[in-house]
Amino acid sequence: MANYFIKRILTMIPTLIIISMLVFIIIQLPPGDYLESMIAELESQGESVDPQQIQFLRQEYGLDKPIWQQYFVWITGFVQGDLGYSFEYNLPVAEVVGDKMWLTILVSFFTIILTWLIAFPIGMYSATHPYSWSDYSLTFLGFLGLATPNFLLALVMLYLANQYFGTSIGGLMDSEYIDQPWSWGKFKSVLEHLWIPVIVIGTSGTAGMIRRLRANLLDELRKPYVVTARAKGMGEFKLLTKYPLRLSLNFFIADIGSLLPSVISGAEVVAVVLSLPTTGPILLAALQSQDMYLAGSFLMFLAILTVVGVLVSDIALAMLDPRIRLQGGIKK
Amino acid sequence: MNKHWVSDQPFNPYACDELTPSQEKYFLASQWTLIWWKFKKHKVAMFSGFFLLAIYLVAFFAEFFAPYALETRHTQKIYSPPQQVHIFDNGELSRPFVYGWTYQLNMEILLREYQEDKSKKYPVQFFCKGDDYQLFGAISASSHLICVDQPGTLFLLGTDRLGHDMLSRILYGARISLTIGLIGIILSFTLGLTLGGLAGFYGGWIDSSVQRATEIIRSFPELPLWMALSALLPLSWSPLWIFFGITLILAMMDWTGLARAVRAKILTLREEDYTSAAILMGATPARVIKKHMLPSFFSHLIASASLSIPAMILGETALSFLGLGLRPPITSWGVLLNEAQNINNVAIYPWLMMPVVPVILVILAFNFLGDGLRDAADPYTD
Numbered sequence: 001m002a003n004y005f006i007k008r009i010l011t012m013i014p015t016l017i018i019i020s021m022l023v024f025i026i027i028q029l030p031p032g033d034y035l036e037s038m039i040a041e042l043e044s045q046g047e048s049v050d051p052q053q054i055q056f057l058r059q060e061y062g063l064d065k066p067i068w069q070q071y072f073v074w075i076t077g078f079v080q081g082d083l084g085y086s087f088e089y090n091l092p093v094a095e096v097v098g099d100k101m102w103l104t105i106l107v108s109f110f111t112i113i114l115t116w117l118i119a120f121p122i123g124m125y126s127a128t129h130p131y132s133w134s135d136y137s138l139t140f141l142g143f144l145g146l147a148t149p150n151f152l153l154a155l156v157m158l159y160l161a162n163q164y165f166g167t168s169i170g171g172l173m174d175s176e177y178i179d180q181p182w183s184w185g186k187f188k189s190v191l192e193h194l195w196i197p198v199i200v201i202g203t204s205g206t207a208g209m210i211r212r213l214r215a216n217l218l219d220e221l222r223k224p225y226v227v228t229a230r231a232k233g234m235g236e237f238k239l240l241t242k243y244p245l246r247l248s249l250n251f252f253i254a255d256i257g258s259l260l261p262s263v264i265s266g267a268e269v270v271a272v273v274l275s276l277p278t279t280g281p282i283l284l285a286a287l288q289s290q291d292m293y294l295a296g297s298f299l300m301f302l303a304i305l306t307v308v309g310v311l312v313s314d315i316a317l318a319m320l321d322p323r324i325r326l327q328g329g330i331k332k
Numbered sequence: 333m334n335k336h337w338v339s340d341q342p343f344n345p346y347a348c349d350e351l352t353p354s355q356e357k358y359f360l361a362s363q364w365t366l367i368w369w370k371f372k373k374h375k376v377a378m379f380s381g382f383f384l385l386a387i388y389l390v391a392f393f394a395e396f397f398a399p400y401a402l403e404t405r406h407t408q409k410i411y412s413p414p415q416q417v418h419i420f421d422n423g424e425l426s427r428p429f430v431y432g433w434t435y436q437l438n439m440e441i442l443l444r445e446y447q448e449d450k451s452k453k454y455p456v457q458f459f460c461k462g463d464d465y466q467l468f469g470a471i472s473a474s475s476h477l478i479c480v481d482q483p484g485t486l487f488l489l490g491t492d493r494l495g496h497d498m499l500s501r502i503l504y505g506a507r508i509s510l511t512i513g514l515i516g517i518i519l520s521f522t523l524g525l526t527l528g529g530l531a532g533f534y535g536g537w538i539d540s541s542v543q544r545a546t547e548i549i550r551s552f553p554e555l556p557l558w559m560a561l562s563a564l565l566p567l568s569w570s571p572l573w574i575f576f577g578i579t580l581i582l583a584m585m586d587w588t589g590l591a592r593a594v595r596a597k598i599l600t601l602r603e604e605d606y607t608s609a610a611i612l613m614g615a616t617p618a619r620v621i622k623k624h625m626l627p628s629f630f631s632h633l634i635a636s637a638s639l640s641i642p643a644m645i646l647g648e649t650a651l652s653f654l655g656l657g658l659r660p661p662i663t664s665w666g667v668l669l670n671e672a673q674n675i676n677n678v679a680i681y682p683w684l685m686m687p688v689v690p691v692i693l694v695i696l697a698f699n700f701l702g703d704g705l706r707d708a709a710d711p712y713t714d
Contacts, residue, residue, distance in 0.1 A: 147695035265555030
């Protein structure tokens with residue numbers, strides 16, 4: 001187990017290094033840098049720009065160095081917790097990111113929990129009652145969830161909640177709690193606002209999961225050992241829970257790996273529509289204004305979040321399933 | 333003397349081995365015929381296939397099917413709600429017609445109000461002359477499927493901020509949104525097939541580098557990466573180049589799943605006797621893959637491709653919705669929905685949300701079609 005654990009963490013490091021390089025290339029690629037767009041903006045407003053000041057800023061931020069040096073400055077800072085400086089906000093990136101990263105993690109976490117809670121019973125029901133009317137209608141609902149763009153669902157929910165409950169569901173907390181330290185009231189307010197984004201982001205993932213669980217469980221239920229157990233007179237409930245369900249539980253955990261990137265993707269768009277104080281709107285703005293350190297740090301954080309999520313699911317899977325744990329441990 | 337009944341018909345000991353005509357037909361059918369037969373049984377998938385075919389046809393001839401040309405603006409009819417087509421005239425059945433459409437600005441709440449002017453009637457005509465257009469950019473024509481005489485208007489889905497007819501824009505938008513899916517899938521199919529094939533066939537360092545690349549791409553959350561990459565496209569590019577850029581970005585992220593599937597298949601097929609035989613007889617790798625391996629899993633590939641087209645269409649829609657994807661004057665469903673971003677618009681002008689209906693229908697149809705294809709892809713199991 002320890003072997004597997006260490007091996008898995010070691011393979012994660014080169015992945016993260018390559019990802020960080022990619023992120024840096026992506027944020028460096030647009031022609032020009034933030035200072036140039038700032039100069040252009042100042043000049044268009046008729047203000048003169050002091051070339052010495054520009055030169056100073058350029059040196060200060062290391063923008064005059066070759067690109068690989070800039071990368072090293074950025075990545076060593078990143079590892080030490082110094083995320084660079086946001087030109088747009090005139091603040092260290094760490095301060096801009098601050099709470100937002102935690103709120104993104106919170107929203108993603110609850111979304112995955114909800115996805116499981118809904119997908120598990122429905123998928124089980126569909127698999128044990130295949131080709132029945134209820135199965136067909138649940139499948140159709142699942143497809144519909146898959147097909148609806150979730151930003152649109154967010155808009156409609158926003159509208160409906162406003163119309164029928166009279167509540168404003170934009171944001172993640174009531175306005176009086178914004179920028180306040182965490183308290184019980186703030187926590188409750190966040191929980192009250194959380195359910196809309198969680199439902200909206202969760203729909204497509206839930207639909208996919210129901211369909212995969214149904215397919216997997218259905219395959220499992222057709223296997224000879226299930227037929228044998230039934231022939232021996234085992235009760236239907238025990239028959240289902242003893243082995244087939246445990247096998248499909250495996251896949252539930254393995255699926256975090258594919259669920260997490262899609263949840264985070266969904267969260268970004270939905271956050272823009274619902275104006276959630278998560279990473280979505282800021283990432284969008286940072287990308288549009290070439291605020292490179294801010295955009296880069298966000299991208300990097302989201303990638304790390306995914307990689308770590310996959311790691312956790314792999315380790316949980318290895319603990320559950322000896323076949324994976326022993327992989328590579330046995331010589332052929 | 334035996335008591336039980338014995339048939340006096342001549343006894344044929346080979347009756348079990350002889351095939352009825354229908355069985356014979358089944359056993360002699362080629363793989364693709366079997367796939368077609370199995371696919372035909374999946375009614376929903378068949379229907380979805382026809383629906384998609386029809387939609388692509390409409391998108392191809394959008395100029396003809398749209399009541400108005402793309403640029404036609406009705407400056408006097410801004411934010412008009414959908415007009416109703418009547419078939420009852422004073423309680424009597426008549427040919428479909430619309431009433432006159434009058435516009436008034438309510439100065440108290442500053443809202444545009446539209447009303448039917450019952451004194452004027454404009455019958456809906458088919459195959460009539462309307463706005464001029466260039467079909468495929470070459471043939472001048474002015475026939476439209478439906479229109480009404482001037483000065484009557486036919487806004488079946490209302491008009492937008494600039495007085496464009498929504499239905500016409502949705503039909504023109506279909507062209508862009510649907511081709512993005514097709515071109516994207518062709519690109520990602522080629523990439524996935526080549527890289528997955530190489531990785532599976534040669535193994536070694538090629539395999540491990542392709543594996544690593546797919547792992548890295550898959551560990552990125554898709555949308556933020558799409559957002560970052562499409563923010564890279566220079567603003568000075570022409571809309572057409574932006575279109576190709578976005579398609580390329582969508583395809584670059586999509587090929588990994590296909591590459592993994594191809595690799596896994598080729599890894600198992602490489603162990604088959606007939607593959608070894610072909611290699612020993614001196615067939616080139618390209619021939620072995622194309623002639624001996626591909627046919628056994630090509631149907632699976634088509635099925636999985638049809639399941640990833642909707643992801644691309646949704647991706648384009650989401651990007652354009654955020655303002656990072658396609659931009660006007662190119663019209664796609666995402667660009668149209670970008671205008672519905674504002675909650676006020678949704679509340680006051682709900683018909684601006686109409687482009688989402690074709691999005692959902694097309695995605696649903698592709699999913700059902702892919703489902704049917706996947707079931708039919710392996711015609712030899714039950």
